[in-house]
Amino acid sequence: EDQVTQSPEALRLQEGESSSLNCSYTVSGLRGLFWYRQDPGKGPEFLFTLYSAGEEKEKERLKATLTKKESFLHITAPKPEDSATYLCAAQTGANNLFFGTGTRLTVIP
Amino acid sequence: SAVISQKPSRDICQRGTSLTIQCQVDSQVTMMFWYRQQPGQSLTLIATANQGSEATYESGFVIDKFPISRPNLTFSTLTVSNMSPEDSSIYLCSAGRQGNEQFFGPGTRLTVL
Numbered sequence: 001e002d003q004v005t006q007s008p009e010a011l012r013l014q015e016g017e018s019s020s021l022n023c024s025y026t027v028s029g030l031r032g033l034f035w036y037r038q039d040p041g042k043g044p045e046f047l048f049t050l051y052s053a054g055e056e057k058e059k060e061r062l063k064a065t066l067t068k069k070e071s072f073l074h075i076t077a078p079k080p081e082d083s084a085t086y087l088c089a090a091q092t093g094a095n096n097l098f099f100g101t102g103t104r105l106t107v108i109p
Numbered sequence: 110s111a112v113i114s115q116k117p118s119r120d121i122c123q124r125g126t127s128l129t130i131q132c133q134v135d136s137q138v139t140m141m142f143w144y145r146q147q148p149g150q151s152l153t154l155i156a157t158a159n160q161g162s163e164a165t166y167e168s169g170f171v172i173d174k175f176p177i178s179r180p181n182l183t184f185s186t187l188t189v190s191n192m193s194p195e196d197s198s199i200y201l202c203s204a205g206r207q208g209n210e211q212f213f214g215p216g217t218r219l220t221v222l
Contacts, residue, residue, distance in 0.1 A: 041218075042215055043213035043216045044152070045213075046210050046211070049209075096142075096154050096167075098154075101151045102151055
């Protein structure tokens, strides 16, 4: 059965305190691993797509990496505006996105 | 990227009625999808909206309850039929091109009394 698991469920960081979010996946025929940011009351905002193990992508304070079993979203020196829920999703052969339950990040000034 | 709008942004409906949600994309896209996000939970795919043919539904979702139309490459509608309080949720439209990233609309927050 296809499964995407994110940890931790919630994370509180001091401003400037770097950390990583984990996304473990068990899917058949992975075509891509997606990261989204979701603010309260809004739709998910696209961040990254990773297609193969060893791939890395960066955007401002965020860096996403991918292995054969999991993906990490590294946040370097976060700011309060980085507070959001971060979702990962595995794309299977049918172009469907299978989402994890998300990590709710709070960055305290 | 694609910019996606949804109407209405929110609604409060009575049990037994139906609501149609509209999704408009600012450019032609291959794929359009409808998701549901229940309170405190992640997104669950309802169906893929196919242009010019019947939608493809995921397990647990049926056409009689969630009829979908996609008359062209930039527009789709989702109807939530014969609503009950369990249908209270956020409904999200997404769009993308074959094999590429999906972009999401802002969502429609539905409350059923």
